[in-house]
Amino acid sequence: MSVYLDNAATTKPCKACTDAMLAAMTENYGNPSSLHTMGLDAERTVDTARKQIAAALHCDASALTFTSGATESNHLALRGAAAVYGKRKRRIVASAVEHACVRGALALLEEEGFEVIRISPRENGVFDPADFLAAVDDNTCLVTMMLVNNETGAILPVGEVFSAVKRDHPQVITHTDAVQGFLKIPFTPEKLCADLLTVSGHKVHACKGVGALYHKKGIRLKPLLTGGEQEGGLRAGTESVPLIAGFGAAAASLSATVSARTETVRALRTAAIEQLSAVGGVTIQSPEDGSPYILSISVKGLRSETVLHFLAERGIFVSSGSACSKGKQSGVLQEFGIRQNAADSTLRLSFCAENTAADIAALAAGIRDAQARLVHKR
Numbered sequence: 001m002s003v004y005l006d007n008a009a010t011t012k013p014c015k016a017c018t019d020a021m022l023a024a025m026t027e028n029y030g031n032p033s034s035l036h037t038m039g040l041d042a043e044r045t046v047d048t049a050r051k052q053i054a055a056a057l058h059c060d061a062s063a064l065t066f067t068s069g070a071t072e073s074n075h076l077a078l079r080g081a082a083a084v085y086g087k088r089k090r091r092i093v094a095s096a097v098e099h100a101c102v103r104g105a106l107a108l109l110e111e112e113g114f115e116v117i118r119i120s121p122r123e124n125g126v127f128d129p130a131d132f133l134a135a136v137d138d139n140t141c142l143v144t145m146m147l148v149n150n151e152t153g154a155i156l157p158v159g160e161v162f163s164a165v166k167r168d169h170p171q172v173i174t175h176t177d178a179v180q181g182f183l184k185i186p187f188t189p190e191k192l193c194a195d196l197l198t199v200s201g202h203k204v205h206a207c208k209g210v211g212a213l214y215h216k217k218g219i220r221l222k223p224l225l226t227g228g229e230q231e232g233g234l235r236a237g238t239e240s241v242p243l244i245a246g247f248g249a250a251a252a253s254l255s256a257t258v259s260a261r262t263e264t265v266r267a268l269r270t271a272a273i274e275q276l277s278a279v280g281g282v283t284i285q286s287p288e289d290g291s292p293y294i295l296s297i298s299v300k301g302l303r304s305e306t307v308l309h310f311l312a313e314r315g316i317f318v319s320s321g322s323a324c325s326k327g328k329q330s331g332v333l334q335e336f337g338i339r340q341n342a343a344d345s346t347l348r349l350s351f352c353a354e355n356t357a358a359d360i361a362a363l364a365a366g367i368r369d370a371q372a373r374l375v376h377k378r
């Protein structure tokens with residue numbers, strides 16, 4: 001039996017996804033740009049998926065561009081918007097807890113001469129919208145702030161910040177990386193006042209290698225990839241019809257169950273908090289009002305990797321922090337006020353609605369075992 005508690009890293013593709021992918025690979029395998037019937041069928045498949053994701057986001061299908069994943073969507077959003085709107089306005093304001101791919105895009109923009117202002121949470125680990133507002137000036141082209149932090153599950157006040165920014169500086173472009181919030185917590189790009197919004201397939205029970213970028217009507221972006229008219233000229237390259245079809249099917253299937261899944265996952269997280277709090281030396285690091293899908297804990301006196309491998313040998317799979325960091329710390333936990341020695345001992349547990357009470361019990365027993373066997377061995 002394996003216990004998979006690393007759903008913020010990636011999720012198991014659902015049946016709706018694999019069925020749609022299989023059909024797109026075995027029957028409907030035309031190129032959407034081809035003018036014959038098979039091409040038109042493939043184009044229709046892409047259109048259907050676009051509508052399914054648009055329905056899940058409560059936006060217009062024409063506002064979505066398919067990409068290879070959130071990393072590309074974030075780069076297209078930030079670098080694509082900076083190229084258009086940042087010719088004279090050279091300041092970008094970002095949260096200091098963004099995913100590595102946003103940090104990577106910002107680093108490239110800094111190399112191009114943009115000034116990036118990074119806003120940290122206050123001492124209590126909570127963002128104060130006033131800090132963003134104070135940083136946004138007439139020289140600012142872009143503000144970016146993720147919706148749910150992938151390391152702690154903290155929900156950031158994106159709507160509050162973006163609406164205030166838009167009120168005071170309507171010309172500033174707003175972008176949110178909504179990867180860990182999509183189909184998990186309720187939001188729409190409109191309610192968040194987001195001009196640009198990133199989602200990823202493999203975090204919502206679709207396959208790896210597909211994502212989408214929402215861009216509000218009228219927002220212009222410079223494409224990263226050119227040389228083809230696909231995706232309205234915004235993203236050249238033959239569309240991966242199977243990946244896109246699977247993403248659309250997964251989004252349609254999940255959007256019918258957002259609140260039921262939230263209830264299930266919330267109960268699992270509560271059980272995890274209760275059972276892990278009873279294990280000596282375990283500290284809960286996630287905010288109480290964070291996403292029900294993510295729980296960050298620290299196991300006193302033990303390094304994350306040691307516990308991770310100990311659990312993996314028992315078939316329990318968790319993350320040491322954020323999956324993309326491969327054991328390298330991003331500094332995000334410290335931004336949230338978590339001390340270095342606790343960060344060194346951090347495990348990220350992330351749930352999906354298929355997890356069970358037995359998974360949580362196995363996790364708690366595994367960590368109790370790790371404490372008993374590993375602490376005195378050091």
Ligand code: PLP
Pocket residue numbers: 008009068069070071072099101146148149150177179180200201202209210211323324
């Ligand atoms: N943004 C956030 C918040 C994430 O959690 C991740 C994945 O870990 C990404 C972006 C990157 O997503 P993708 O693997 O689709 O490029």
